[in-house]
Amino acid sequence: MEKLVMKGDIITPMFSAGGNNRKAEFRLSELKALMRSTFRIASHIVETKELYKKESQLFGDAEHHASPIRLQVTETNWNVQKKPMLLHKTDTRDSMMECLEVGGTYRIVLRKILNQGESIAFYQNWLILSSILGGLGKRSRRARGCITLATEMEPKLHLTKETLLPWIVEQLNSLNTSTASLENLPSPYIIQNGKIRINSNSQIITIWKKHKRPVIEQIYLGKPIINIQSYLRNVDEASHKIKKFYILPQGESFATGHVNKGKFASSLIISVTRTSDGILIPVYTFVKAVDRNRILDEEHEERNQMISYIEEAP
Incomplete structure (x- = not known):
């Protein structure tokens, strides 16, 4: 075992x-779930059975495959405080909850069974990628529960604001080009105009149009964060504003999450990462907004408007 x-x-x-x-x-089950959900939104496998088979090979399943990896949290050092989960309200008493406060530290031991799954380097990078694109706990799509991860042997991947997107696109493409049904095809993701986007190659677009589930459409970085509490307040206020002021096309539903016509998780995932030079940066991940086989916000107008509320707030 490695x-x-x-x-x-x-x-x-x-x-x-x-x-x-x-x-x-700190729940390891949520970290494992984040690795799985990142795989699902990153993979361009169209057939559900094939997607599940690949996920089972990578992370195990309840019936046939034991997980090839084991995670253990050790040497924790964090503070528990009661804080408001929602910051856009003037009276936050109803949303007060216990949380693990910013600055808490930990070590995670990753063990991998030999000859199963991918290499241990793959799981190391997938843990890091998952921590960049998502968070743990409640409101994880609204920049809560964001963490950093690095190996003790190589504490910094040297992911600056300039190298962060190229590293992310490398991980996404590496996953997809190793999939049997997608091998020999062009890389599905490229960097264009400072954003990770779907490759415009006709074969990739044909596959993309077949997806009836959330798959990454684009990723880009926001302005460096000066004060994390102010930024999180801007996120909450923007989530409120988009429902109050954004005018939807007739008969459509919100792509940033809605409950009026059934629960729908936001197709805009907001997370926060920290570069190797100590800068906090928002990461905006757009996933295909599929609601009961309807595609919402195809031109990204709603999601871009919400981000403008966040980024342009004082």
Whole structure:
């Protein structure tokens, strides 16, 4: 069994709790779930059975495949505080919850069973990628529960603002070009005008149009964050503003999440990462907005408007 030790810290409040839904804790089950959900939105496998088969090979399943990896949290050092989860309201008492506070540190031991799954380097990079594109706990699509991860042997990947997107696109393309049904095709993601986008190659577009599930459309970085609390407040206010002021096309539903016609998770994932030179940067990930086989916000107008609320706020 191979072993790798990673270390990290919490960079936005983590509202994660166990069965009682009250006591804040760092839950490895949520970290594993984040790795799986990142795989699903990153993979361009169209057939559901094939997607599930590949996911099972990588991360295990409940019936046939034990997980090829084991995760263990050690040497934790964090503070638990009660904080408001929603910051756009003047009276935040109703949204007060325990959270793991910013600055908490930990080590994660990654163990991999030999001859199963991918290489341990793959899982190391996938953990790091997942931590860049998502968070843990409640409101993880609204920049809560964001963490950093790095190996102890190589504490910095030297992911500056300039090298971050190229590294992300390398991981996304590496996953997809190794898939049997997609091998020998062009890389599905490219960097264009400072954003990760779908490759305009006709074969890739043909595959893209077949997806009836959330798959990454584009990723780009926001302005460096000066004050994390102010930024999170801007995110919450923007989530409120988009429902209040944005005028939807007739008969459409919000692509940034809605409950009026059935629950729909936001197709805009907002996370925060920290570069190797210590800069906090927002990461905006657009996934295909599929609601009961309808495609919402195809031109990204709604999601871009929400980001403008965030980025242009004082």
